[in-house]
Amino acid sequence: MKKLFAVIGDPIAHSMSPVMHNDLFSLYNIDAHYLPFQVKNDDLQAAVNGLRAIGVGGFNVTVPHKSNIIPFLDGIDELAENIGAVNTVVNEGGKLIGYNTDGPGFLKGLMTQIPTIEGKKILVIGAGGAARAIYFTLAKENPRGIDIANRTVDKASDLIQSCPYPVVSNAYSLLEAENHLADYDLIIQTTLIGMSPKTAEQPIELTNLMQQALVCDIIYNPLETQFLQDAKRKGASIQNGIDMFVFQGALAFEKWTGIFPDVIRMRDNILTQLGGNSC
Incomplete structure (x- = not known):
């Protein structure tokens, strides 16, 4: 059965994470799919519970939920706790654990x-x-x-x-x-x-x-x-900011799969989406 991964935020239509991660799942022959979900603040707890219920493998968190999501998780690592924000969640044996890969x-x-x-x-x-x-x-x-x-x-x-x-x-x-x-x-x-x-x-x-x-x-x-x-x-x-975006995504992918991915491929993929060359 195909594993689900996701990104939640509001707005979310602009996110380039689905293209980036779905390409990596294909590259490494992982039977998984990554989807964007627009989640309003008032629906955040329900969204987290829903992702938990369907056995999500993991998900990213973007604005405005990085801090507000913390009470709805089963735990967070030291850096995320000190920062007070989570951008990556991993399903660890049924428990949703939050990390911060931005820094x-x-x-x-x-x-x-x-x-x-x-x-x-x-x-x-x-x-x-x-x-x-x-x-x-x-x-x-x-x-x-x-x-x-x-x-x-x-x-x-x-x-x-x-x-x-x-x-x-x-x-x-x-x-x-x-x-x-x-x-x-x-x-x-x-x-x-x-x-x-x-x-x-x-x-x-x-x-x-x-x-x-x-x-x-x-x-x-x-x-x-x-x-x-x-x-x-x-x-x-x-x-x-391309390198920060790529490497925070690479660290999230590694936490979900145990594979540190091809960051050059990821970078080229994002640049193609943006339609330009990096500085």
Whole structure:
């Protein structure tokens, strides 16, 4: 009998995960199918119970359910608990266990660009769910420091205070971050600023950017945001959100099947869907 895997969220029609995962099931001759389900907040518990009842092999969780789903699961791992969000659920012997592969996925993608972040000075722009997952994950990798810049400085401070891992951090306004840009080896843009259709926007000016820096933007539509275009013009290396998306999906697939999949194939598949070439 074909095994069911899924992604739940609202909205969900835009998700590229079904094409990506169904291709992998075909590649590895796994008798399974991956489907998207639009689930409203009020129906979340019923949806989880329904997936449990039909013996789902696992499923992904996207906005707005990553935090709200936690009470309806049988357990979550340490990183997901610390982040307070789940993006991957595995059916482990009838128990639904939640994981967060967003931060680890970003880190694995980052490692395709640089060998280590140990000793690096890092700036994270934004203080939302993606920033939290990335910040907590990188904090465990012995960086020289990770500062957080946000429109609301108090929110950046709250994120720093909530981190269970020891790391030197400062909370800055966006303007303060602009003035400190020359201090950073790695800059990570985690907000929705610059996403299609508002592609002319960017979170901060890069006037003081260090030329040797690596600048990441977790947005992948457009493939090269205005933020990344400006960074490239200033001589910095850049990375868009494709690698984070691919590696978080690869880690989820591994948790479901025990197979770490062909990430190059996954990346090419996503690029084909987006109709472009990655930066």
